[in-house]
Amino acid sequence: MSIVKASTLPGFMELLPKDQILFNEMRDIIRENFEKHGFLPIDTPVIEKSEVLLAKGGGETEKQIYRFQKGYTDMSLRFDLTVPLARYTVEHMNELSFPFKRYQIGKVYRGEKAQKGRFREFYQCDIDTIGNGELSLVNDAEFPVVIYHTFKDLGFSDFTIHINNRKILKGFYASLGIEDSAAVLRIVDKIDKIGPENVLKELSETGIDEESGKKILDFIGIKGSVDEVLEELNKLGITDEIFVEGLDELTQVVGYARDLGIEEGFFDIDLKIARGLDYYTGTVYETTLDNYPEIGSVCSGGRYENLASYYTDKVLPGVGLSIGLSRLFYQLNEAGIISSEEKSLIDLLILPMDDCINEGLKLVRELRENGIRVTIYTEEAKLKKKFKYADQTKVDYVIVLGEEEIQNRKYSLKNMHSGDQVEITFDELVEKFKK
Amino acid sequence: MSIVKASTLPGFMELLPKDQILFNEMRDIIRENFEKHGFLPIDTPVIEKSEVLLAKGGGETEKQIYRFQKGYTDMSLRFDLTVPLARYTVEHMNELSFPFKRYQIGKVYRGEKAQKGRFREFYQCDIDTIGNGELSLVNDAEFPVVIYHTFKDLGFSDFTIHINNRKILKGFYASLGIEDSAAVLRIVDKIDKIGPENVLKELSETGIDEESGKKILDFIGIKGSVDEVLEELNKLGITDEIFVEGLDELTQVVGYARDLGIEEGFFDIDLKIARGLDYYTGTVYETTLDNYPEIGSVCSGGRYENLASYYTDKVLPGVGLSIGLSRLFYQLNEAGIISSEEKSLIDLLILPMDDCINEGLKLVRELRENGIRVTIYTEEAKLKKKFKYADQTKVDYVIVLGEEEIQNRKYSLKNMHSGDQVEITFDELVEKFKK
Numbered sequence: 118m119s120i121v122k123a124s125t126l127p128g129f130m131e132l133l134p135k136d137q138i139l140f141n142e143m144r145d146i147i148r149e150n151f152e153k154h155g156f157l158p159i160d161t162p163v164i165e166k167s168e169v170l171l172a173k174g175g176g177e178t179e180k181q182i183y184r185f186q187k188g189y190t191d192m193s194l195r196f197d198l199t200v201p202l203a204r205y206t207v208e209h210m211n212e213l214s215f216p217f218k219r220y221q222i223g224k225v226y227r228g229e230k231a232q233k234g235r236f237r238e239f240y241q242c243d244i245d246t247i248g249n250g251e252l253s254l255v256n257d258a259e260f261p262v263v264i265y266h267t268f269k270d271l272g273f274s275d276f277t278i279h280i281n282n283r284k285i286l287k288g289f290y291a292s293l294g295i296e297d298s299a300a301v302l303r304i305v306d307k308i309d310k311i312g313p314e315n316v317l318k319e320l321s322e323t324g325i326d327e328e329s330g331k332k333i334l335d336f337i338g339i340k341g342s343v344d345e346v347l348e349e350l351n352k353l354g355i356t357d358e359i360f361v362e363g364l365d366e367l368t369q370v371v372g373y374a375r376d377l378g379i380e381e382g383f384f385d386i387d388l389k390i391a392r393g394l395d396y397y398t399g400t401v402y403e404t405t406l407d408n409y410p411e412i413g414s415v416c417s418g419g420r421y422e423n424l425a426s427y428y429t430d431k432v433l434p435g436v437g438l439s440i441g442l443s444r445l446f447y448q449l450n451e452a453g454i455i456s457s458e459e460k461s462l463i464d465l466l467i468l469p470m471d472d473c474i475n476e477g478l479k480l481v482r483e484l485r486e487n488g489i490r491v492t493i494y495t496e497e498a499k500l501k502k503k504f505k506y507a508d509q510t511k512v513d514y515v516i517v518l519g520e521e522e523i524q525n526r527k528y529s530l531k532n533m534h535s536g537d538q539v540e541i542t543f544d545e546l547v548e549k550f551k552k
Numbered sequence: 553m554s555i556v557k558a559s560t561l562p563g564f565m566e567l568l569p570k571d572q573i574l575f576n577e578m579r580d581i582i583r584e585n586f587e588k589h590g591f592l593p594i595d596t597p598v599i600e601k602s603e604v605l606l607a608k609g610g611g612e613t614e615k616q617i618y619r620f621q622k623g624y625t626d627m628s629l630r631f632d633l634t635v636p637l638a639r640y641t642v643e644h645m646n647e648l649s650f651p652f653k654r655y656q657i658g659k660v661y662r663g664e665k666a667q668k669g670r671f672r673e674f675y676q677c678d679i680d681t682i683g684n685g686e687l688s689l690v691n692d693a694e695f696p697v698v699i700y701h702t703f704k705d706l707g708f709s710d711f712t713i714h715i716n717n718r719k720i721l722k723g724f725y726a727s728l729g730i731e732d733s734a735a736v737l738r739i740v741d742k743i744d745k746i747g748p749e750n751v752l753k754e755l756s757e758t759g760i761d762e763e764s765g766k767k768i769l770d771f772i773g774i775k776g777s778v779d780e781v782l783e784e785l786n787k788l789g790i791t792d793e794i795f796v797e798g799l800d801e802l803t804q805v806v807g808y809a810r811d812l813g814i815e816e817g818f819f820d821i822d823l824k825i826a827r828g829l830d831y832y833t834g835t836v837y838e839t840t841l842d843n844y845p846e847i848g849s850v851c852s853g854g855r856y857e858n859l860a861s862y863y864t865d866k867v868l869p870g871v872g873l874s875i876g877l878s879r880l881f882y883q884l885n886e887a888g889i890i891s892s893e894e895k896s897l898i899d900l901l902i903l904p905m906d907d908c909i910n911e912g913l914k915l916v917r918e919l920r921e922n923g924i925r926v927t928i929y930t931e932e933a934k935l936k937k938k939f940k941y942a943d944q945t946k947v948d949y950v951i952v953l954g955e956e957e958i959q960n961r962k963y964s965l966k967n968m969h970s971g972d973q974v975e976i977t978f979d980e981l982v983e984k985f986k987k
Contacts, residue, residue, distance in 0.1 A: 124643055133644060183620070
């Protein structure tokens with residue numbers, strides 16, 4: 118028989134169990150935080166009608182999407198969880214209560230160029246709150262609070278949630294007479310890479326005069342504590358209506374977030390943040406790890422005016438954010454910030470002598486009845502091989518089970534890390550491993 | 553703008569949040585049981601190379617598979633979790649420890665004819681134990697034990713795990729001079745539908761004489777307690793080597809399973825069970841809900857001689873089983889065995905008066921700091937609308953927050969089911985909802 122090479126497609130992440138355990142832990146923490154903040158689970162299909170997923174169409178999406186026919190049906194794999202949410206909300210409109218707070222954690226697909234740290238299949242962890250007709254600004258404040266708790270629980274102590282409001286940007290640029298702020302935002306976005314001189318140069322190439330250029334640099338250079346930045350923005354004395362509205366919103370969002378207990382020092386106002394240019398309309402968020410700025414934003418989102426205009430005439434404003442978990446996991450691993458300490462999911466492994474398997478199984482049963490996570494090596498083998506297995510599985514404790522142990526109901530419990538051994542009775546075992 | 557109809561493809565299950573909560577509970581219970589029995593998580597890509605997934609090829613698989621090209625790559629969606637496991641085990645051979653016990657819970661895809669209760673995208677929950685070269689029979693006994701605990705924890709009190717061994721069947725038919733048992737097994741499998749008379753008739757049509765036909769009927773009619781069936785089988789006095797081997801294996805598996813604590817009455821020996829004709833080679837399992845036989849097997853599996861012969865020359869024997877969770881969930885729901893009691897994931901909902909939102913947020917924060925799952929209605933609205941939301945979200949308890957409550961730090965806690973209201977202090981609230 119000819120042998121097919123056992124390999125995955127390039128660009129598809131696949132983990133060894135030890136890493137998968139760590140990945141799942143992170144996913145569980147994210148889910149737990151989403152749930153305890155009142156977000157409800159949904160689980161939309163990975164495959165949707167192409168006409169639904171591509172209703173907006175255009176751009177990178179159409180190029181990257183996995184699209185195919187089966188029979189007469191034109192279908193595609195979802196490339197994010199937002200378009201399916203829009204479809205879901207409209208399809209189940211009458212069965213949902215609004216504001217509709219949902220979370221979804223699932224894989225999405227983008228056939229982009231394979232490169233280090235970019236995956237064609239990756240997990241997104243999304244929360245969105247959708248209003249029917251309108252949605253209060255309080256919701257905008259809840260998202261940084263959820264991020265704050267989530268990243269704290271994930272074990273991070275140094276991260277910053279950057280908040281901005283697109284209306285402030287739009288209003289500011291309008292006050293300078295710049296109607297198409299998109300081009301300016303693109304240039305400004307590069308300031309950390311190309312420096313202020315080059316930003317000024319590129320701005321002037323789009324027809325912006327030197328004075329305005331300098332004002333833009335001053336504006337995005339506003340720094341300081343949250344309250345200082347708000348004060349500076351007020352001091353600009355800009356009367357553009359959109360600007361005033363944006364500043365008012367940002368001020369309120371900060372206030373609500375503080376009421377909800379976000380910790381000072383874990384968020385700031387960053388006027389450079391704009392996010393997707395044609396999507397977000399108000400509050401926007403990005404999150405960076407303070408000691409690893411090169412990773413970029415690990416959690417982003419914002420407020421949008423209308424979720425589902427391709428599927429309904431109803432106006433459904435929302436706020437949402439997304440954690441790109443696969444990419445985050447990969448980068449944390451690469452940077453050595455996390456490492457699978459080769460944790461075992463079980464507490465104890467029994468290595469029975471070859472003629473003690475039945476008694477081993479009985480011991481396993483008794484220990485499990487007492488809530489202990491225990492498993493047993495089932496193969497006939499030399500003790501050396503059994504210990505090698507114990508080593509590989511990274512279990513913390515091992516008991517070798519022979520005639521003597523069975524008769525005395527006293528066990529020699531070996532700590533696999535220190536090598537220490539202690540004599541222990543059944544009851545002591547139960548006591549030790551009881552959660 | 554033209555509106556695209558918001559709808560999913562036919563044959564794709566999608567749940568409302570209240571059902572999704574229930575579905576996730578079941579999935580969590582299954583995962584928890586898999587993990588505590590020592591199975592390790594893996595999460596293979598949904599998309600694989602077509603040549604990998606179709607290495608075996610032929611039959612329904614090729615017709616049902618979702619296969620497509622992107623660029624020059626021929627790829628397909630996985631149709632089960634076993635083929636990816638085979639690929640995974642071979643690809644990561646040197647990094648795994650054997651016996652390799654893995655679980656995977658994930659969606660698989662089959663473009664079969666859409667019909668009630670059959671889905672084109674559905675969850676499978678698989679466990680397998682893979683040996684490198686050989687694998688002890690003890691493992692065959694562990695699987696019924698895992699099923700037993702899992703279905704108990706899922707809340708079922710009446711189910712039966714049916715165990716058989718393919719070698720007993722093969723050996724029995726060989727003892728009658730029947731070499732190709734496949735045809736016979738297919739006929740025998742229909743006995744509950746077509747009755748013994750018709751089975752005899754169909755058997756004779758394949759050239760089996762009446763005496764053998766009657767022996768077959770007697771054989772599959774062997775009933776009784778586990779020990780009675782084993783005794784009957786012994787009494788048959790069949791000396792065919794394969795039969796003897798199978799009976800010995802079955803006897804051992806029953807013994808090991810008892811050592812591991814499987815409860816009598818939750819398993820039996822069912823000689824009619826054969827499972828996939830060209831795949832399983834020894835122990836086979838099916839599981840039925842006693843009061844709902846029409847649902848069929850809800851969890852099946854067995855022993856196979858070689859997992860990955862398409863990808864390696866190494867012999868990798870294994871045992872595995874699979875719960876088809878989407879189908880199970882659908883059928884339990886249809887049969888009224890489970891129902892989403894519209895459980896909320898949160899303990900308490902705050903309905904603030906419109907001018908008390910800030911104070912409401914602070915209360916939410918304080919309660920959350922004490923580990924309570926609480927959320928808040930954020931919109932300005934009439935109290936009636938706020939209560940309607942509370943009703944819809946099925947939360948058990950509600951607090952209406954106004955000036956008075958804030959000043960006195962005394963709250964009126966309303967039980968949404970009984971309508972009862974009690975005055976309660978903050979500390980009493982914390983005490984009440986503390987886990």
